[in-house]
Amino acid sequence: MNYFKQDLASLHADLVAKKLSAKELTQATFDNIKATDPKIDAFLALNEDAALDQAAKVDAAGIKEDQPLAGIPVAIKDNIVTKDLTTTAASKILTNFNPIYDATVTTKLADAQMITVGKTNMDEFAMGGSTETSAFKQTKNAWDQTKVPGGSSGGSAAAVASGQIVAALGTDTGGSIRQPAAFNGVVGMKPTYGRVSRWGLIAFGSSLDQIGPLTRGVKDNATILSTIAGHDEHDLTSSTQAVPDFAKDLNDATSVKGLRIGLPKEFLADGVDEDVKNAILAAADTYRKLGATVDEVSLPHNKYGVAAYYIIASSEASSNLQRFDGIRYGYRAQDVKNLEDVYVKSRSEGFGDEVKRRIMLGTFSLSAGFYDAYFLKAAKVRTVIINDFKAVLKDHDFIMGPVAPTPAFDLGAEIKDPITMYMNDILTIPVNLAGLPGLSLPAGFSNNLPVGMQLIGRPFDESTLYKAGYAFEQSTDFHLQVPTLGGQN
Template structure:
């Protein structure tokens, strides 16, 4: 029973259904690992052992009664951007350090219905704004592969908790790459679904037209199990689509790699900052897919240079609007002894928000201000449509589009990247959010420093099953997703 953390989701569900171990034993195993290992990784903001064990006991009772779901009793960690009833929900910010949510996000509520056991809430960049998880008020999460490196962001805690085997899978959110980039940095599989596929209700908003929740796990198969829980229409979210949900697990072999047309955008592989090791590993993975029967097709994505400026006008503008509500009046951080209402607003916001959040609010407020709205925000929305059309034209001749998930492997903690340099690191991920497309990261090897490298596959709308299936078959033929960091090998 010392290696329960090495089991896949399928192996966990089989073990639970065959009574090889109980949900309580499994949950206790993970809680012991968290207690022993997480001080080094710092992935959790809040651990909920009492609630987790109560949910595990309830799951075991359901199993004995024959009323269990497939995932009943399986532990999970939630990114601390999902509201959780009765548990602190911080979004990694001092602003919400004292916020106890009165309700569950739809993704969390669906997890409870499925019988998942919540181990706790994991760290993230403040309000999901960042690529390193260093902007969190609760300190930087470490990359389990190299503790002096970042796990990526903003879902860095979600990536680290899985990569360290402190939870079998985790929820993440992706506004501009915040699932795919940390999955790449930590050697995991992470899926950003089509916009509207997963409910945003109860997710603390960053940029509402870009935010989307998705699963993070070791393999495409593990992600498919969680997608079966997360996906579907929700009347509480006006952007949630009324569209039939696939059985992602049943469809894991549903797409033939033989004959699959994979688009290779020549602009993506000529980016100035693309690391040589990253390029080599991605090209090796594409060669493997080619050997499995896929066809590589060179394509043009002519709007590539517009990705970063377009995203960094639209996302901060929406953030500026969404974060107006944190005013020190209704909930969240409130400054001490304000002299008047203006002082309350100014000091609550300047003391409650960190530098990166303040920077993006200021950029967004400027872009939305009188005299600049048409020149910046409206123009960015028009360019956004051109980016979407660029992808749709490409999908007329290919089935999926391949790219690195990030131009480099994980940065060192404290690396002196200026904000613009950091934003340019999002070049491969942000266009997917601007267009509302689904995309997945798959681990495909390591660089010279033994840091993980990720391949990104981008699909057309509603093609999550196809992406999971292609990566699943790649993972049947390779073992990169089974590689584990040294810290993950520690037994509790």
């Protein structure tokens, strides 16, 4: 199966016409993974027997015209629980953890008769920007295996980009869908906070986390989001907003005519790679040619986003990760003498360095005597950042800019410098703090590595982002470029 030349619509047409069975497609996907993944290391667990059985059931029931996802394989990031399929959040503390229920998003995909083929690698508990904090393996960039795939959804992005799968789910707390999508030259959507249920997502930062799709094209991405979005009684932060058919109106490149686009000057400031700047400026010219207006705008408090985020996210993580204590499930240390030993040794041995760093930072920020100075101040900065976005989006339909300051960097180059790693997220973090939707799509290349552009919209206005993304995609050929595994692109 050549997923570089197929999309959801073409696969669906072949399945309906019986040119291809769901079981054949699923088997071909596993063949893809087995052929390619030794170079990429995108998957932590495969679901081969259960997936082939499910595909056979879909074939037996028949695939109808109005079932656009039936029989199509999908990969799931390993912090989204899947019943009877190992879910570890790439952490030693959850080694061999086997959930007894499905997350809401995996249930919705199953209801649409998609076939879950496996779980993808990630940064441990989604804490990282390069998929190098995983306890189990190091995923590589699809375009150059000496480069990072981004993170924390690096496994999902690399699996799609390398042609192993047509679609995957990731999660985004501070850029963890958009940045790996950019580094691997695919499309990634971080939906509005509350658009997609978080029930069954292993929590990192509860006021920031969102599940979203990664695909090769914008229309495929829109189709998946329409399927997984919607209110969920299990998640009281999920919105009751109606979910449109995001892919319905994606037909041509004229849909941006008359739109006003904001390009923040801060997004092209010092520290942003010259090739990245040029790609975004060229994208702005493309939008102008399509009839849109692109204005320079300002998000003056964007520079405080990283500091505020790492206090808020780490504080929420320190609370969320208390449940991993060696008592109820997961890893338990063996050489213990009392209850305190169980807690301390299980967590010390089970968590990696980055997770420990964030737990300690968060616990400190919430502690008596420091709460006002750190957490409360960070929350106030968050409000200021939200107001910056409101001011710009009041007069503009969406904001555009780079996803990351640079293309993918070398494996091992930055992982030992936490501050440098954190600053890689300076352009994506504010979107999570504000709870806004953000779409990443390919916008160019730098030294044969993809450059990603992000479009940032008003709350629950993913439709405009998809229309603008599709218009750009149809006016360029970046999405048609594919990696040659081995690094020679």
